[in-house]
């Protein structure tokens with residue numbers, strides 16, 4: 001593992017270098033867009049999974065697993081849904097040298113296969129609500145340029161699919177999912193905007209879609225999660241009917257929501273710096289690394305002993321700790337490696353520290369070095385990790401604030417967007433043609449109306465047609 005020799009300001013090259021050097025993703029596979037999630041990347045993914053699973057358990061979601069193979073006729077059932085996904089579907093058409101009578105899609109998303117089964121399971125209002133999540137891989141054979149974690153052809157994700165007795169309950173479920181996702185993203189110290197997508201950008205088959213867009217350094221935004229209110233569109237097609245309390249029957253109301261390994265992309269891109277990753281303390285696979293500093297064998301036994309004691313003390317206090325006592329690497333090499341991998345806090349213990357009954361804290365976010373008395377160690381680890389968490393939140397909050405600009409006229413919009421990228425806030429009439437004109441001119445889309453704040457007050461007419469505007473919206477380009 002070497003040092004990164006590319007500054008983050010050269011984002012495209014930094015991205016590939018940091019993903020490989022920090023043990024996150026290796027793209028040198030035989031299949032473009034289907035990459036290896038490496039051990040450090042996978043551990044971060046496991047931490048995200050654990051965080052989300054815990055929130056799902058609390059809200060009575062159950063995990064399950066559905067087949068990878070989706071019969072073609074399932075995708076054909078919901079026309080809009082099919083049209084939305086078919087350009088990216090990979091098909092299984094043969095077994096051995098025999099052509100199959102019917103072909104199977106490798107799941108681009110699981111609505112159809114799950115809802116086919118839901119129709120078999122749900123009989124009465126007593127079976128509702130049904131809230132099932134699955135962790136799986138997804139195949140979307142995007143023909144555009146792939147980019148590791150940002151635009152993959154195969155990726156890992158969580159998709160939750162729920163059924164409810166009433167439309168109101170489905171709306172409440174959308175809100176619950178938004179709280180769950182916000183909780184996860186907040187623990188990851190990410191900053192993002194929550195949008196209701198415009199009708200022309202709603203998930204194929206859904207009534208409305210909510211999405212979470214995080215601003216990345218290149219000026220594009222990354223959709224890190226989505227929630228859809230599906231209404232009865234799918235349940236009518238898949239006959240997911242139930243007997244109501246009054247004896248009558250009806251179709252269930254549904255929602256679905258998902259987040260993928262793109263969240264790792266947001267962590268790397270938003271928090272990383274010229275030295276590599278910075279992993280938020282509360283999800284970091286290793287929160288504290290202890291590095292013994294052995295110098296001319298001085299106090300060697302005492303240094304080793306002190307490191308073991310600190311490791312034990314922190315492990316007992318439930319921190320995720322790694323004592324890096326590998327003697328084939330120098331201390332300097334280890335510093336680089338753990339900085340690259342984003343470990344939030346490093347504790348060094350050297351011969352001098354033994355004499356003074358202290359150790360040295362080095363913060364990954366700021367590089368700040370602090371001498372700590374041994375008796376204060378536990379309290380100080382707690383303090384410093386908390387401070388790092390706060391600092392990381394503040395940084396991404398500022399990143400988000402700095403990414404938002406405003407424009408009233410089309411000319412201003414073009415000028416502002418070209419200059420700053422990120423999000424440009426403006427007024428829109430709701431007409432898809434106006435959105436298309438923006439897209440043609442800027443290769444950026446109407447991301448939607450914000451739902452994480454009170455409805456914003458209009459500050460002009462539609463930025464394109466100059467007719468009366470309906471909503472304050474944000475323009476931005478997505479990965």
Ligand SMILES: [Zn+2]
Pocket residue numbers: 428429430431434462463464465466467
């Ligand atoms: Zn307009």
